[in-house]
Amino acid sequence: MSEKILLAFDFDHTIIDDNSDIHIINLAPNGKLPQAIKDQYDDDGWTEYMGTIFEYLHENGVQEENIKQNMAEIKLTEGMEKLLDLAKGDKYDSIIISDSNSHFIECILENFKLSSVFSKVFTNPASFDDKGCLKIKFYHKQDYCSLSTINLCKGRILQDFIKDRKSNGVEYSQVVYVGDGSNDLCPGLTLGAQDYLCARKGFSLWKKLNKAKKSKTKDEFVHSLKAQVFEWQSGEEIKDLLEKL
C-alpha cells in the first residue's frame, strides 16, 4: 500500500480567479442575458440554467472558438501556479471537483498547460452537439445532501474517490481540500482531524465558517467539522503549508 497526500481542488474562484459560468455571459449580446433566462437561476442547481445560456449564445452566433477565447481571458488565482507546480510531485495526487463543466475546465487547463497535474476532474460533462451548441449534463442526481446542489455532491465524490484509490492500493495519509464556496463545505465535513480544509479568505465558505465560530447557537453542520481550517489568499500560502506537512 503506497501512502500519499491527496490535494482536492475546487475550480471557480479557487484554481481560477473568476467564475467561468459568469465569465461566459460576456459573449451574450451586449454582455447581458434576457430577464427570462436570469430568472431560471437556482441556488440548488444551475446546470439547466447554464444549458439555457449555452442555447442562447448558440442562437446568437457564438461558436466553439469564441468560447475557447473567452475562457482564455480568465486568470489563475494568485500563487496557484507555484502551488500546482509542487502538486505535480510524486508525493501528491491532485483532483478537481467542480460544479462548472468539463469543457470550460479542459479549455482553461490546456491554456495554462496544467492538464497533466490532475489525475481526475469530477464535474458536469459538457460537449458540443452536431449543430455546434454546447450541451451540459448533471454529474449525478442526488437527494441525500442538503449542502450540495442536486447535480453534484462534492463530499460524496471525494469519499468515493478515496475508497476507489484504496481498493487500488493507494491510501492517503492526509487530504488537503482547497476551496472557496458554500458547495465546498460538504466535502470539508467529510475530512478527518489530520486533514485540512483550506478556505479562501473573504469568500462564502470562509464567511460560513467564521459566522459559525462566532455564533452562540450551534450550526449543526459547521460544528461537526473535524478538519483543521487553513485560511488562504494566495496559493503560495498553501504551498508553504504542504512543505511543512
Ligand SMILES: Cc1ncc(COP(=O)(O)O)c(C=O)c1O
Ligand atoms: C453558476 C455557478 N457556476 C459555478 C459555481 C461554482 O462552481 P465551482 O464548484 O467550480 O466553484 C457557482 C457557485 O455558486 C455558480 O453559481
Ligand SMILES: [Mg+2]
Ligand atoms: Mg468555487
